[in-house]
Amino acid sequence: MMDAQTLLRAYDQELRTDAETQNALSETHLGLLRLVTFDGDQGFVTYPHPDDAEATQMPQLVPRVLDHFREKPTINQVEWKTRDHDGVLGLHQALVGNGFQPDDPESIMIGEAKMLDVNVQLPAGVTLRCVTEEADIRRMTAMESLVFGRPLDDMADVLLRRLALKDGMQLWVAEAEGQIVSAGRLEPVVGTNFAGIWGGATLESWRGRGIYRALTATRSRSALDLGKTLIYSDSTEYSRPILERSGLVKVSTTTPYRWYR
Known part of the structure; x- marks a missing residue:
């Protein structure tokens, strides 16, 4: 079993690269920062693990990042993805001072896919399947809207466009008596060991x-079939304990900061 430091090192080396923005519509670099536009009028800011000098400079770049996205009238919100183990002093103050709002922190969970590939007894009448049809995907996002307490109408359109790209994304649902009761995505990351x-x-x-x-477990089995050996997820406190019981390890914390036009 790989330890937390080994898993975190793999995360920094393999995922915080072009792999993280492979579905971007556009990308601009500002020093270490990657300023990205995704489908759905979403701006996104990310970067590799910084050295000390890069970390010191980063808070000063926040106003320039906002200037970049303000010049794109279709961008309605921007997510700046921070990681606790980067240790960027003053970044929180700079983001909040420029109008970003922090979401709840999430746990970065990583584990070996083979450890999650286990047999789980489902309740009677519950079945799992991978869905690709528009009607199923809209039913899935409608269920997720209820769970998350906010409308996700646009998400169905984004997922349908993603499926049309054939980039390897899979959408899995659990059904009971014709109703979707649970769902989740699998996203293999090209050029890495991760999904x-x-x-x-x-x-x-x-x-x-x-x-x-x-x-x-089903998504991990599918990842193994695709040659992916590591699974990762940013988890809320609802899903973290489940993933820990499944064999994933918390390696760090990520906090998304959001700016709204």
Whole structure:
């Protein structure tokens, strides 16, 4: 079993590269920073693990980053993705001082895919499948809207466009009596050993029955079939304990900061 430091090193070396922005519509570099535009009018800021000099300069770049995105009238919000182990002093103050709002911190979870490939007993009547049809995807995002408490109508359109690109993304759902009760994505990362598991959501009345863990195991099995040996996810406190029981390890913390036009 790989230890947390080895997993974190693999995360920094393999994922904080072009791999992190492979679906970008556009990308501009500002020093170490990558200023990215994604489908859905989303701006995104990320960067490799900085050295001491780069970390010192980063807070000073926040106003220039905002100037860049303000000049793009279609961009309605920007996410600046921070990682706790970067240790960038003064970045929080610079972001908040320029109008960014921090979301809740999330745990960066990583583990070996083979450890998650286990048999999980599903409740009677619950089945899992990978979906590609528009009707299924809209049913899936409607369920996720209920779970997350906000409309995700645009997300269905984004996912449909992603599927049309055939970039390897898979959408998995759990169904019971014709209703989607849980769902999650698998996103293999080109040129790396990683696949990401994202968008995990389960209706409250179906939680605690092993369904999300079964979806995690199924996605990990699919990742192994694609030659991916490592699984990663940014997890809320709802999903972190489930992923820990499945074999993922918390290697750091990430906090998204968001700016809204």
